Amino acid sequence: MINDIRVGSLIAYCSVKRGNKKTLIFIIFVLSLIFMNLVFLPSMIGGMMVLFTGYMQDYPFGDVVIEPSGDNTYINDADSVLQKVRAVEGVRAATKRLDVGASIEHKQNIVGVAVTGLLPTEEYEISRYPYIISEGDFLGDLSRDEIIIGAAIAGTSPVFGEIYDDLGEVRPGSLVDVTYSNGVKKTYKVKGIMEGTFELVDLNALVHYKEIEDVYGLEGSKATSVVVRVGKQGTEEQVQDKIREAGVNEQVFTWTDKSETLIKQAMQSMGAIDVMSKFVSLIVGAALILIIIYINILNRKKEIGILKAIGITPRSIVLSYAFLSMFYVSLGILAGLVLYFSLMLYFHANPATFYETMEIRPVIDPMLLIQSIVTMLTLSVIAGILPAWSVSKESILKAIWGR
Amino acid sequence: MIVVKDLKRYYGSGGTAVKALNGVSFEIKKGEFLAIMGASGSGKTTLLRILALLDDATAGEYTIRGLQVSSLPEAERSYYRLTQVGYVFQDYALINEMSAAENVYVLSMMEGKSKKESYEIALEALDKVALKGKHNRIPDELSGGEKQRVAIARAIAKKPDIMFADEPCANLDTGNSKQVLDVFKELNEKHGQTIIMVTHELWHTNYVDRVITLEDGKLISDEKKGKPEDKTK
Numbered sequence: 364m365i366n367d368i369r370v371g372s373l374i375a376y377c378s379v380k381r382g383n384k385k386t387l388i389f390i391i392f393v394l395s396l397i398f399m400n401l402v403f404l405p406s407m408i409g410g411m412m413v414l415f416t417g418y419m420q421d422y423p424f425g426d427v428v429i430e431p432s433g434d435n436t437y438i439n440d441a442d443s444v445l446q447k448v449r450a451v452e453g454v455r456a457a458t459k460r461l462d463v464g465a466s467i468e469h470k471q472n473i474v475g476v477a478v479t480g481l482l483p484t485e486e487y488e489i490s491r492y493p494y495i496i497s498e499g500d501f502l503g504d505l506s507r508d509e510i511i512i513g514a515a516i517a518g519t520s521p522v523f524g525e526i527y528d529d530l531g532e533v534r535p536g537s538l539v540d541v542t543y544s545n546g547v548k549k550t551y552k553v554k555g556i557m558e559g560t561f562e563l564v565d566l567n568a569l570v571h572y573k574e575i576e577d578v579y580g581l582e583g584s585k586a587t588s589v590v591v592r593v594g595k596q597g598t599e600e601q602v603q604d605k606i607r608e609a610g611v612n613e614q615v616f617t618w619t620d621k622s623e624t625l626i627k628q629a630m631q632s633m634g635a636i637d638v639m640s641k642f643v644s645l646i647v648g649a650a651l652i653l654i655i656i657y658i659n660i661l662n663r664k665k666e667i668g669i670l671k672a673i674g675i676t677p678r679s680i681v682l683s684y685a686f687l688s689m690f691y692v693s694l695g696i697l698a699g700l701v702l703y704f705s706l707m708l709y710f711h712a713n714p715a716t717f718y719e720t721m722e723i724r725p726v727i728d729p730m731l732l733i734q735s736i737v738t739m740l741t742l743s744v745i746a747g748i749l750p751a752w753s754v755s756k757e758s759i760l761k762a763i764w765g766r
Numbered sequence: 767m768i769v770v771k772d773l774k775r776y777y778g779s780g781g782t783a784v785k786a787l788n789g790v791s792f793e794i795k796k797g798e799f800l801a802i803m804g805a806s807g808s809g810k811t812t813l814l815r816i817l818a819l820l821d822d823a824t825a826g827e828y829t830i831r832g833l834q835v836s837s838l839p840e841a842e843r844s845y846y847r848l849t850q851v852g853y854v855f856q857d858y859a860l861i862n863e864m865s866a867a868e869n870v871y872v873l874s875m876m877e878g879k880s881k882k883e884s885y886e887i888a889l890e891a892l893d894k895v896a897l898k899g900k901h902n903r904i905p906d907e908l909s910g911g912e913k914q915r916v917a918i919a920r921a922i923a924k925k926p927d928i929m930f931a932d933e934p935c936a937n938l939d940t941g942n943s944k945q946v947l948d949v950f951k952e953l954n955e956k957h958g959q960t961i962i963m964v965t966h967e968l969w970h971t972n973y974v975d976r977v978i979t980l981e982d983g984k985l986i987s988d989e990k991k992g993k994p995e996d997k998t999k
Binding site for chain 1: 815818820821841844845846847848849851853855859860861862863864865868872873875876877878881904920
């Protein structure tokens with residue numbers, strides 16, 4: 364076997380050293396594109412995931428979110444939970460929220476929305492809601508009968524304007540009627556329009572926490588969620604454990620837990636595209652590698668016959684093509700990596716824009732790169748071995764003289 | 767050394783079968799320099815390929831030193847071709863991407879010799895065929911005669927017991943042909959190598975000890991021109 368490897372290496376080495384350089388460059392170029400095809404789209408999809416999960420942290424869930432246990436609608440003593448949570452090491456800020464369903468009416472336009480009751484001054488440390496007011500102002504501690512409306516509902520969103528029903532250009536100062544899920548109807552003055560270029564935000568409305576308490580007649584500081592931000596990113600799971608240890612008996616999730624259930628559901632179709640794209644890339648890649656190596660081998664069929672005729676073992680011949688194929692693919696991967704990182708640099712400087720304002724920067728996933736490299740190398744071995752093995756099984760006379 | 771009994775090689779089957787060899791029998795002694803002659807299509811190349819284990823006979827027996835080589839499995843035939851047999855092709859059959867030395871030493875490496883030792887063996891063989899200084903040239907940089915000498919060096923480097931040559935001078939001019947035949951003659955006379963050469967040039971027979979002639983797949987004459995035992999003394 365050692366002799367087979369030595370001779371196989373020598374044949375492959377000579378073939379590379381003295382083979383046609385133009386053909387070699389072309390093969391490497393095609394292989395680099397195959398590699399790019401395997402890694403580029405998943406990187407872009409990864410970038411979208413990061414963007415969306417970032418939105419989930421910045422708006423509905425924070426870094427850690429506490430929700431009612433079991434079938435309960437509310438966390439019963441949210442203030443007590445907040446007190447425990449704020450005492451936990453690693454927690455930067457926490458607040459309580461009340462989310463309810465409602466419909467908003469303005470000049471006979473009616474739109475269904477989720478209304479979040481929040482404590483405005485606390486939100487500055489928790490979410491980006493206070494920072495995305497495109498018109499008017501954010502709520503204050505004394506805000507009553509005032510509402511913040513998402514741009515998609517208000518009808519002012521340049522991004523979602525043509526996608527969703529809206530109230531027909533609501534502006535700060537406009538009056539809107541909100542009918543809550545319990546049937547209570549209340550008129551609010553629009554204090555501000557928020558524009559987060561994210562559907563879950565721009566289709567939402569915000570009021571003061573006290574408004575929801577009053578409308579639903581809630582007592583004893585109830586909340587549908589307690590949203591927590593941590594001091595250092597990456598410590599979410601440790602903080603989650605510490606919150607549980609601090610005696611909080613409600614359900615405690617990290618934003619990644621919530622992303623898995625929510626974002627990943629939303630991204631399922633994208634994921635399916637990702638899987639299909641990888642599958643198709645692999646099939647196309649495998650076919651291309653096979654074709655390239657097979658053509659190469661067919662061109663050298665006579666050479667294979669000669670090698671067999673002079674006593675070189677078929678195993679050495681097959682190994683030489685496996686080495687040759689691995690060499691081509693390794694160079695193809697290297698060229699593909701250069702191309703890939705160049706594109707990554709470009710897209711980080713010039714992100715792809717989605718919905719005009721959402722900037723998607725591709726994510727470099729080392730595991731994806733490793734998987735793709737291993738896949739390509741495995742394919743190269745198969746692509747090198749199969750045709751060479753098939754030709755090496757032919758009779759010497761057929762290989763050399765075609766009969 | 768070599769015994770061939772009623773060797774047959776048919777292409778196709780039934781009434782349309784082509785009988786390339788139709789019952790050929792002869793013996794070859796160690797150290798003989800034998801020429802196989804005949805018109806085109808007489809079966810001489812087919813016979814040589816079967817003897818060199820490049821092709822299979824349809825029927826008949828073929829033994830080398832009593833070993834029934836025609837029935838050996840492919841792995842053993844391959845080993846036999848590597849260690850016992852040298853073959854010089856009409857069209858040189860060199861690997862174009864290998865230098866003259868690499869074309870020769872690849873076989874020594876296959877036999878398990880180190881690269882250094884293999885290289886030295888290759889240089890020695892190339893020197894023997896007067897290709898000193900041209901070790902690193904690839905086939906495209908060599909003349910037809912030089913290519914054929916590289917092919918001979920490849921065949922003799924492993925010091926095979928038997929060397930087969932299929933019209934080795936077919937693509938060469940008279941001068942180059944003489945050089946090649948001189949190399950064969952020297953190998954045969956000095957080293958006692960058994961050489962079996964297919965040729966259709968009558969003047970080539972001046973170099974050999976014995977000539978067998980085929981016609982329509984049958985042996986029609988077997989003419990001795992010298993005594994091989996005299997040369998090995």
